[in-house]
Amino acid sequence: MSTAKPSPSSSPAAADWRQRALGRLSDYGPYIALAALLVVCAISSPSFRRPQNLINITRQISYSGIIAIGMTFVIIGGGIDLSVGSLLAFAGSVGIIAMNHCDNPLLAVVVAIVVSIAIGTACGALNGALITVGKIPPFIVTLGTLSIFRSLTLYIANAGLLTSKHELFARFGGMIILGIPLPAWLLLLLTIIGAIILQQTRFGRYICAVGSNERVARYAAINTSLIKFSTYVIAGFLAGISAVLLGGRLSSLSSTTAGLSYELDAIAAAIIGGTAMAGGRGSVIGTLAGALILGIVSNVLDMWGVSVNLQGTVKGVVIIIAVLIQRQR
Amino acid sequence: MPEKAAAILLETDSLAKAYDGVLVLSDISLQVKPGIILGIIGENGAGKSTLTKCLNGMTQPSGGRVIFQGEELRELSVADAIAKGIVTIPQEFNLVSDLNVYENIFLGHEPRNAWGLLDRPAMRAKARELLATLNAHLDPERRIATLSVAEKQMVEIAKALTSPCRLLIMDEPTTVLNQREVATLFTVMRRLRDQGTSILYISHKLKEVREICDEVIVLRDGQFISHDPIGALDEAEMARRMVGRDMSQLFPPKASPPADAECVLDVRSLHVPGLLHDISFSLRRGEILGFAGLVGSGRTELAETLYGLHPMQSGSITLFGQPYRPSSPARAIAAGLAYLSEDRQGSGVLVDFSVANNVTLSSLRQYCRPFISKSRENARAQHYVDAFHIRAPGIDAPLRSLSGGNQQKVAIAKGLDTAPKLFIFDEPTRGIDINAKSEVYAFIRRLLDQGISCLLISSDLEEVIGMCNRVAVMRAGSIAGEVSGDQLNEDEIMYLATGVK
Numbered sequence: 001m002s003t004a005k006p007s008p009s010s011s012p013a014a015a016d017w018r019q020r021a022l023g024r025l026s027d028y029g030p031y032i033a034l035a036a037l038l039v040v041c042a043i044s045s046p047s048f049r050r051p052q053n054l055i056n057i058t059r060q061i062s063y064s065g066i067i068a069i070g071m072t073f074v075i076i077g078g079g080i081d082l083s084v085g086s087l088l089a090f091a092g093s094v095g096i097i098a099m100n101h102c103d104n105p106l107l108a109v110v111v112a113i114v115v116s117i118a119i120g121t122a123c124g125a126l127n128g129a130l131i132t133v134g135k136i137p138p139f140i141v142t143l144g145t146l147s148i149f150r151s152l153t154l155y156i157a158n159a160g161l162l163t164s165k166h167e168l169f170a171r172f173g174g175m176i177i178l179g180i181p182l183p184a185w186l187l188l189l190l191t192i193i194g195a196i197i198l199q200q201t202r203f204g205r206y207i208c209a210v211g212s213n214e215r216v217a218r219y220a221a222i223n224t225s226l227i228k229f230s231t232y233v234i235a236g237f238l239a240g241i242s243a244v245l246l247g248g249r250l251s252s253l254s255s256t257t258a259g260l261s262y263e264l265d266a267i268a269a270a271i272i273g274g275t276a277m278a279g280g281r282g283s284v285i286g287t288l289a290g291a292l293i294l295g296i297v298s299n300v301l302d303m304w305g306v307s308v309n310l311q312g313t314v315k316g317v318v319i320i321i322a323v324l325i326q327r328q329r
Numbered sequence: 330m331p332e333k334a335a336a337i338l339l340e341t342d343s344l345a346k347a348y349d350g351v352l353v354l355s356d357i358s359l360q361v362k363p364g365i366i367l368g369i370i371g372e373n374g375a376g377k378s379t380l381t382k383c384l385n386g387m388t389q390p391s392g393g394r395v396i397f398q399g400e401e402l403r404e405l406s407v408a409d410a411i412a413k414g415i416v417t418i419p420q421e422f423n424l425v426s427d428l429n430v431y432e433n434i435f436l437g438h439e440p441r442n443a444w445g446l447l448d449r450p451a452m453r454a455k456a457r458e459l460l461a462t463l464n465a466h467l468d469p470e471r472r473i474a475t476l477s478v479a480e481k482q483m484v485e486i487a488k489a490l491t492s493p494c495r496l497l498i499m500d501e502p503t504t505v506l507n508q509r510e511v512a513t514l515f516t517v518m519r520r521l522r523d524q525g526t527s528i529l530y531i532s533h534k535l536k537e538v539r540e541i542c543d544e545v546i547v548l549r550d551g552q553f554i555s556h557d558p559i560g561a562l563d564e565a566e567m568a569r570r571m572v573g574r575d576m577s578q579l580f581p582p583k584a585s586p587p588a589d590a591e592c593v594l595d596v597r598s599l600h601v602p603g604l605l606h607d608i609s610f611s612l613r614r615g616e617i618l619g620f621a622g623l624v625g626s627g628r629t630e631l632a633e634t635l636y637g638l639h640p641m642q643s644g645s646i647t648l649f650g651q652p653y654r655p656s657s658p659a660r661a662i663a664a665g666l667a668y669l670s671e672d673r674q675g676s677g678v679l680v681d682f683s684v685a686n687n688v689t690l691s692s693l694r695q696y697c698r699p700f701i702s703k704s705r706e707n708a709r710a711q712h713y714v715d716a717f718h719i720r721a722p723g724i725d726a727p728l729r730s731l732s733g734g735n736q737q738k739v740a741i742a743k744g745l746d747t748a749p750k751l752f753i754f755d756e757p758t759r760g761i762d763i764n765a766k767s768e769v770y771a772f773i774r775r776l777l778d779q780g781i782s783c784l785l786i787s788s789d790l791e792e793v794i795g796m797c798n799r800v801a802v803m804r805a806g807s808i809a810g811e812v813s814g815d816q817l818n819e820d821e822i823m824y825l826a827t828g829v830k
Contacts, residue, residue: 200700202693209690212679219638219668219676220690220743221658280681 029325030273030289037296045303053299055180061295062183063088063259065288066242068266068273069187069194070124070235072287075270076198077231078211078279079138083127084239084266086149088259091120091236092243093153096162096253105168112169112247117240123149124236128229146263157255164251173248183245187288190238194284207231211279268315269294272322293318337396338363338527339384339496344393346379346551354379354551357393361496366518366528368542368559370535372571372766376551377531381498384529385417386410398495414495418485418502424473431456431469434488459487463517479510486517497521498529503537507623507827515541533571535564549573579767580795584777586615591650593782594751596635599644604630606807608644612751617773617783619793621822622803628786629671631803632753636668637661649750662691667749669740671756671786673733677740680729684721685710687728687739692746713742718768734765741772752776755786770796790819802826 042049067084074081095116102108123145130141156162164170175182198204209217210227218224242262247253273290275282297318301311339361346354354376361367371377382388384395386405395402397413410416424433431452432439440455442448456469465483473481482502489497499518503511518528518541532538538545539559547554547570554570562570572579590613599608605627612618620628633639635646637655646653648664655661661668670676678687685703688710689696696706710724717738721731728736737757744752754773758766773783773796787793793800799813802825809825812818 196700202697202699202701205686205690205693205701209679209682212681213675215676216679217690219636219658219670221662221747222690223657223659280679 027274030286030293030322033272034289034293034296037293041296041300041303045300048300048303053303055184057292057295057299058184058187059181060299061291062181062187063242063246064262064265065187065269065291065295066183066190066238066245067235067262068269068287068291069190069284070231070238071263071266072194072270072273072275072282072284073198073207073231073234074138075267075275075277076211076279076282077207077228078214079131079228079231080142080267081124081127081138081232081235082142082263083123083145083149084235085259085262085264086146086153087120087123087236087239088243088246088262089153089253089255090149091116091123091240092247092253092258093157093162093255094119095244096164096247097156099169100165105166108164108166109168109172109248112164113244116244116247117237120240120243121233121237124233124239125229127236128232131232132225132229153255153258157253159255162253162255164247167251169248170251173245173251183249186241186245187291190241191284191288198282198284203227203230208280211276212281265291265294268319271319271326274326276326277323290322336362338398340396341384342394342396344380344383344390344395346376346383346388347391352551354383354390357548357553359546359553359556361527361529363495363527364522364525365543366522366530366541368530368532368538368545369548370531370533370538370545370567370571371548372533375548375571377548378500379551380548381417381500381529381531384410384496385415385498387417411492414493415498416489416492416494416496417498417500418482418489419500422481422485424481424484426474427472429470429472430460430467430476430484433473433484434459434469434491436488438491455491456487459490462490462520463487464513479506479513482506482510482514483517490521494521494526496527496529498531500531501533502530503532503534508823511537535567538567539564547571580770581774583796583798584615584617584774585798586613586777590614590616592647593649595647597645597647599631599634599646600642601630601634601639602642604639604806605634608808610801610808610811612782612784614782615777615780616799617777617785617797619797619800620784620786620803621788621790621793621800622809622826624788626803626826627806628803629755630806632668632755632784632786635661635753636666662747662749665748665750666753667691667744667747667751668753669744669755669757671759673736673740673760678728678736678743680736681727683725683727684714684719684731684739685724688713688742688746691743692748695746709746710742713739713745717742717772732761732765734761734768737761737765737769741769745776749781751782751784753784753786756788757785758787758789758792790822793822794818804828 047053067088071081071084095112098115099108099112102111127142127145130136131138177185198207206217206222206227209220209222210224214224246258269290270282270287271277271290272293273283273286273288275287294315297314298311301314337360341357341359344354344357345352357380369377369380383390386407386409389404397415425436428436434456435452440448440451453469460467460469460483463483463486465480467480467483473484476484502514506514522528530538530542542559544556545559545562545567546556547567549571592611593614594612596611597609600606608631610618620631622628630639634641635655637657637660641655653664674680679690685707689706693701696702707724713719714721714724719735719738721735728739731739757769761769773785776783785793785796794817799811800817800822801811802809802822804826809828812821812825
């Protein structure tokens with residue numbers, strides 16, 4: 001039953017090869033950009049390449065970087081979480097209030113860690129439940145909880161600063177291991193764990209499937225609600241971790257500014273790192289590269305003496321260029 | 330008027346179309362005279378729809394020329410085509426269901442009054458007039474949502490006729506009509522032809538083509554095969570030219586399970602509110618049962634209910650000797666069911682995922698301990714690629730780079746990888762080419778030989794008749810009857826499907 005089919009010319013194969021090569025290139029795009037940025041900055045600014053400055057950058061990006069890992073899961077699963085910044089402030093504030101009820105310093109720090117992470121996880125679960133059980137679009141739900149969590153934080157802190165009475169908390173937050181700050185270590189560790197979950201486990205594959213086409217996923221016997229719910233729980237859990245680290249850094253949290261606009265940094269890091277805004281595809285390691293790019297850009301702008309007020313413009317341009325490059329695929 | 334334009338309305342010269350480097354239409358040269366009904370026949374994937382899209386501006390040909398009324402058409406847009414009098418009635422209706430009949434008829438070119446506002450009285454009057462010429466006595470004020478399928482089609486035709494129409498393209502217009510409605514449609518078509526309009530009538534229903542067309546063009550695998558007066562071809566010859574070989578070779582010999590094979594599925598009085606009423610049937614091991622019926626008769630809903638996508642209200646199901654109450658696809662798969670969805674890209678495969686990742690999507694658990702073993706996954710995918718002759722750049726290639734037929738094979742592989750004992754195929758050959766089709770039939774036959782039972786839902790009557798010994802015909806959410814043996818023919822099935830002799 002062989003029919004004489006017009007033999008395909010060589011051009012589609014060539015086009016296919018070119019497309020794949022381009023695809024490869026844009027897979028590595030964030031890392032190439034990061035490397036190029038490092039070289040340019042290191043050459044142009046002696047103060048940039050000082051080890052202490054580089055270590056500072058890793059610390060600075062850790063807080064929103066850890067949140068960005070969660071954001072990557074949420075976006076790949078086809079959602080968005082705008083509430084993570086407020087959620088961080090709320091979880092951290094409750095953690096500090098709880099620790100101030102303890103007199104034993106060590107116990108107090110443990111309480112702060114456990115309470116912040118528990119509150120973060122619970123708030124993430126609330127987001128997830130509203131989205132999957134309540135069937136409300138994620139943008140709406142997390143816009144609502146963004147407002148709720150911030151308002152609750154302002155209420156419990158009287159719109160002021162919550163300070164830990166334990167000096168150990170600041171020692172914990174400022175801990176340096178092998179010359180690298182604790183938050184940076186955690187960012188690295190969580191990135192590796194996140195990358196393994198996303199690439200090597202059934203759960204990770206299912207997140208991509210749900211974000212790629214939820215209907216297909218449902219027909220393939222995937223519990224799509226549970227998968228989507230889990231991504232918000234992960235985002236909340238990581239926001240909780242970030243909250244303790246941020247609180248421990250200065251031994252206090254400002255109810256008005258803690259975590260403010262972290263959701264934007266987290267979304268930006270994920271997008272720059274190659275995660276598709278429409279879901280279905282992305283990489284946790286790419287997100288780390290995205291967070292580093294954002295951190296280095298804002299650091300080097302400081303070094304060059306560019307007005308702080310202009311840094312938002314540069315950040316915005318970087319995000320738009322990243323999306324433009326993604327579009328080319 | 331130049332004489333040439335009068336003699337030939339439309340001419341194509343070496344027309345070709347390629348999608349992503351794959352030729353779907355090549356070297357088509359044909360001529361359409363004014364005032365005739367020209368049938369264009371061919372199997373799914375023969376290029377019929379692509380040809381019409383090149384003529385009505387939906388897509389641009391990759392090569393060749395189209396000459397309409399003596400003028401070459403270049404960079405044709407849909408609006409240009411309509412302005413020139415090339416009007417298409419699409420296979421799927423383009424009507425806004427919340428607007429009424431006359432609003433739809435004039436959608437996009439509404440008459441205005443002196444104030445620049447909608448001239449509703451004129452629209453109403455003109456719509457009534459148009460519908461009267463079609464012998465369709467419809468109230469122009471009725472909402473589209475309240476119309477029957479046949480009435481909607483009349484609205485589509487009326488809409489087409491609001492602009493002067495020289496060439497009317499009808500793509501499978503009778504798929505959803507019963508015989509009485511088809512007769513009305515044919516009367517309208519003859520009247521239009523007698524008024525000088527030419528009609529391109531796309532169909533694969535050969536009997537209807539013989540009844541209505543003056544001439545017939547056969548396409549196969551994107552190639553022009555023949556153009557003859559209708560009297561020159563009988564149905565068997567048309568079929569032979571469409572398929573390129575005897576139809577009997579398309580289908581494997583029918584499977585006949587032993588009479589004492591155990592019953593694997595027994596459905597009694599299944600009821601799903603608003604979808605299915607009082608469904609009863611049974612299926613034996615290694616048997617294939619066909620499900621025929623019109624679009625919307627509840628066949629897909631029945632399959633989805635068994636697969637756990639719609640909650641059942643009452644009735645009982647016995648699956649492999651155990652009582653079975655579907656609750657979720659995961660439960661259905663665990664019970665030994667697989668379902669190939671009719672909507673391949675909407676609910677069947679992930680076009681962004683690779684071949685390997687699609688194949689293992691429903692059966693991923695087997696590959697995890699706890700991390701996914703990519704080597705086992707790839708080995709499995711390679712097994713299916715070899716067994717089913719899946720033509721793909723590689724098992725890591727995204728599915729969007731595969732043709733429809735090869736995507737369908739991946740979708741079947743995905744179902745098979747869960748090791749089902751009962752496989753439900755819903756329109757398994759829709760939109761795939763003839764070779765892939767015959768391969769799909771061969772797979773189904775192989776499954777039956779292995780003792781896997783199948784349900785085959787199809788709108789293609791030749792397919793259900795060619796594959797099954799027994800066919801259940803559904804109408805309006807229930808089983809209107811079951812045909813087998815001598816009764817297993819198109820007339821009997823259509824009678825049960827429409828309720829009209």
